[in-house]
Amino acid sequence: MDGERALPRNREFEFELPVGYEDAEGQVHRTAVLRKMTGRDEAIMADKRHRSNGARMISELLGNCLVRLGTIENPGLRVAQQLYSADRHYLLMKLREITFGAEMQATYSCPTCQEATVLVEDLAELEVVRLGGDEVLEDLVVRLEDGYVDRSGTVFDVLVFRYPTGVDEERIAAASRDNASRGKNALMARCLKSMGDMPRPRLEALGSAVFSDMTLSDRRLIDQAMLSRGLGVSMQRSVNCGGCGRDYDAAIDMSNFLAAS
Known part of the structure; x- marks a missing residue:
């Protein structure tokens, strides 16, 4: 897995964030430790309150599953909300990968003939763009x-x-x-x-x-x-339509994202 280091028992995994979290003292934390999702986390995803706000669900899920962020132990919901979107989407991708595996079935519809193309995406192979070691995110x-x-x-x-x-x-x-x-x-x-x-x-x-x-x-x-x-995970991919032969660009289908393939 990209940027990953397995910790004891293989329940927790370490990753380098694309951007990083800056705390109140100005220190930037880029090393994140995630644990695998549990039944309690599944309940968060099934909570009806989150149907109208998927971003809030992501915040609560990451707040639960983030074990450590740099020197911050158990960062929690508030830090998960304050993370840059690029880091949140990267962590969510890695959370899916460590819990269910890197392979995910995805379906794409051709914009010309509407034929569906079913592919198996390898999330571990997606390109990730990060800031350089001493680079600071500028407006x-x-x-x-x-x-x-x-x-x-x-x-x-x-x-x-x-x-x-x-x-x-x-x-x-x-x-x-x-x-x-x-x-x-x-x-x-x-x-x-x-x-x-x-x-x-x-x-x-x-x-x-x-x-x-x-x-x-x-x-x-x-x-x-x-x-x-x-910055973050590249969510674009090229698809070849088996129906009309057209090559087209599409955003990676995330409909099966938080479910085992």
């Missing part, structure tokens, strides 16, 4: 082509984003459930630190409307910038 700066135009005609075309965390995922869950595009806008609004010299109170008042009013080409620039950093 993401995006320069837009068209920019956001306010009522006075002023154009704002330089945006600065921080990277999302578990708290962000939980807060935008309802919006994402109702409308994926609005959920994406809500997440970007939460992570937007500045837009040119626009005063912070005004930026906060605009909220997700900033992204609703942007051109699709500018939104694509933001997406490309976020993907270009590529």
Whole structure:
């Protein structure tokens, strides 16, 4: 398994996080120890309260299964919520791997002919991008082509984003459930630190409307910038359709993620 070191009894496993958790003193913790899921953790996944907020379920699951994070013993729910999304998704992938094994059945639908292709994914082989040893996560700066135009005609075309965390995922869950595009806008609004010299109170008042009013080409620039950093597990794969022969890109099917294959 990628970045793994088995601890005694093979119930706990050590991994290096793609980004790392910064505590109140500014110390960054990148070594995480996970234990295998138990029946109590399965009950968390089955809890009806989490059906409307999968991000909260992930927080509780990681909060339970994280044994240690750097020098922090039993980090718990609060730390799991504050982890960067890249680290949360990486840990969730590894939690599935150590509990049920690396192989996972996945189904993909061809966008041309809709034929289903069933594959067995090897989670241990997925690419993981990490920060360098002394590298620090920096904010993401995006320069837009068209920019956001306010009522006075002023154009704002330089945006600065921080990277999302578990708290962000939980807060935008309802919006994402109702409308994926609005959920994406809500997440970007939460992570937007500045837009040119626009005063912070005004930026906060605009909220997700900033992204609703942007051109699709500018939104694509933001997406490309976020993907270009590529920290964490690469969730894209190429699929060949047995029906029409087309090669297409797809996000890895996670419908069987937290179940034994």
